[in-house]
Amino acid sequence: MQVTSAALAPYNTFGLNHTAEQLVELTAREQLQRVWQAYRQTPLLLVGEGSNLLFTAPFSGLVLVNRLKGIAVTETEDAWLVAVEGGENWHQLVCLCLAQNMPGLENLALIPGTVGASPVQNIGAYGVELAQFCQQVESFDWQSGEYKTWSNEECAFGYRDSVFKHEARQHLIVSVTFRLPKAWQPVLGYGPLAELGEAATPAQIFEKVCATRQAKLPDPVVLGNAGSFFKNPKVVTAQAEALKLAWPKLPVFAAEPGVSKLAAGWLIEQAGLKGVKVGGAGVHTQQALVLVNLGGATAEDVLRLAALVRERVEQMFGVRLDPEVRMIGAAGETYLDEALACLS
Structure with a gap:
């Protein structure tokens, strides 16, 4: 060690x-x-x-x-159970499942990170969330030094949320078991996937998702970034309808009853923030939802840029954006306002 x-x-x-x-x-x-x-x-x-x-x-x-590695597949009459160690790369898992004719995760292709990180945020894209396929999570409890197995219900998954994000005790996720039903159904309701039509195959969905993400999202090897910086905000449906009257092109998606989800990237772009810079940090010129390290950015640059984006969007739309990115201070998890206060 x-x-x-x-x-x-x-x-x-x-x-x-x-x-x-x-x-x-x-x-x-x-x-x-x-x-x-x-x-x-x-x-x-x-x-x-x-x-x-x-x-x-x-x-x-x-x-x-x-950096834990290992993948084991068990087949049942109606599903594949895929047990994956937490250090495996997420996108490589998606590729492996498709190569072995076990579809379901294709909408989540090219999401960066590891399998162990995926339940923390309940990663999601193009109408699919990890919670739909997660059967159980195995963790190591840093308080007790013991292993624990969590059912899907115990994980308390929500939009970019889970129990692992809020538990006072910290849990190292050592493995995740996915249940991929053999009765596969395409999910095509978001963005460019609708163009594929109901006869779309898992491979076609995978290719479309990859092409779309590669066209819009910067490669962190070229431009440092953490993907989508802000969550898509949820508002009461009445507010969403009022905003839609004022901004007819505003993308609005149904969430739970009485609540609608807005496209954060669209709000940021309409606020005129694409390409705006603070020091070495900038709003990406092609995808406004992504903040990037243009070279030599400091944490202060990124924090002040995030605060500027949040302020401008709230001024224009009356909608407050919450970061999706996890912020880590000297002693652990922090949040935007607290991190900004530490700068002064």
Whole structure:
């Protein structure tokens, strides 16, 4: 077990140059007990590929990087059960399932990050969410040093949300088991997928999703970013209808009864923010929902840009955007206003 202090730039796709006091790459479950015994009183940050993280300050604790690997498939009469270790790459899992004729996850292609990170945010795209296929999650409880298995219901999945995002105890997700029904149905209600028609195959959906994402979203190797920076906001349907009268082209989607979801990227673009810069950070010129590191950006640059975007959208539409990106301060999870306050 190698424990070192480390620069965090390789462990976050924004490419911000903060540091951690200690860092361990977890490659085998047998390491967990040893790491836990040594560092259970230390502030802990669990990291996969860092594709949804914004480090706002140097981290005063242990960064534990999940590199656990392994995939096992069990077939039942009506479904495939796919048990996946948390360090596996998400997109590679989608590709493997399609290659083995086990469809269902194709709408979630090219979402960056690891399988272990996917339940935390309940990742979703093009009308599909992870919660629809997650049968159970296995975690390591950092408080007790024991493993726990969570059913789908116990995960308390919501829009970009789950129990793992809010539990006071921190859980390292060591594996996720997916149930992919053999009675596959295409999900084509969002964006360009509707063009495919009801006869669309899983492979066609996969290809369309990949082409769409690649056309709109910057490669973090070229431009550091954490994907969609803000959640699509939910508002009461009456407010959505009023906004639609004023802005007829505003994309509005049904959510739960009495609630509608708005397209955050559209709101940001209409507020004239595409290409706006603060220091080395900018709003992406092709997808306004993405904030990017244009080169040499600091956490302060990104935070001030995010605050500017939130303020302009609220002024124009009366809608407050909430970040989807997880913000990590010196002692752990933080939020935009708190991180901004620490700058002053």
